[in-house]
Amino acid sequence: MNKLLVNTPQNVQIEYNIASVGKRILAYIIDIIIRIFLVIALYYFSTLIPVKDKWFTYGIFSLLGFIFLLYPLVLEILMNGQTFGKWLMRIRVLRIDGNRANNFDYFLRWVIGLVELYLFTGIIALITIMINKKHQRLGDIVANTCLIDLNPKLDLSQTIFENISNTYKIRFPEVYKLSDRDINIVKDNFNIAMKKNDYDILLKLTRKLEEIMDVKSDGLGNIDFIQIIIQDHYHYHKDK
Incomplete structure (x- = not known):
């Protein structure tokens, strides 16, 4: 398993395990499933509203689209670098220097992710993760972040x-x-x-x-x- 070695300001070396490609993929699949169910559930409840016109329909579809796309950004900000998928797989976004990622880091990962994960159906992201020793996709490289494995305790x-x-x-x-x-x-x-x-x-x-x-x-x-x-x-x- 690849390691991320970080020197703290007190000159203490901390070692993190980099999240495996398999864990990243599983976390992504879990999040996609959750998003699909969330969108379907919200759409179902919208059909129960008796009064609606074409603008209402446009608004609902726009809202559902925003929820689907913003899901990873909002959750990573609220859950300190995790989504539900990452939480279940026990992985977290962390800066390469060992500090917590900030909101701008999450935003950069998300913006680049719109291109590499959706426009190119994740192929670019997968290739980049597999050839990068820290298993970073393009969004991670730009934001200077990586995903660490929270399961193995620091030795x-x-x-x-x-x-x-x-x-x-x-x-x-x-x-x-x-x-x-x-x-x-x-x-x-x-x-x-x-x-x-x-x-x-x-x-x-x-x-x-x-x-x-x-x-x-x-x-x-x-x-x-x-x-x-x-x-x-x-x-x-x-x-x-």
């Missing part, structure tokens, strides 16, 4: 523990106060915070660790502090 051993020397010295010996269950909770929440760039979670984790261990973060940033605590816990227990 901290590939990031935090990758280059730890055997001469590592524990900085916070109070780490003995943390149980395995505590550190697993810290790891899980750290993963979530780093994936979402949620610095509020990181701050809360730091404050909770300071409280439990009765220490101060000693001027370290939240990410560095949590990273050191996880490293300390690992080395404190690895030979026990």
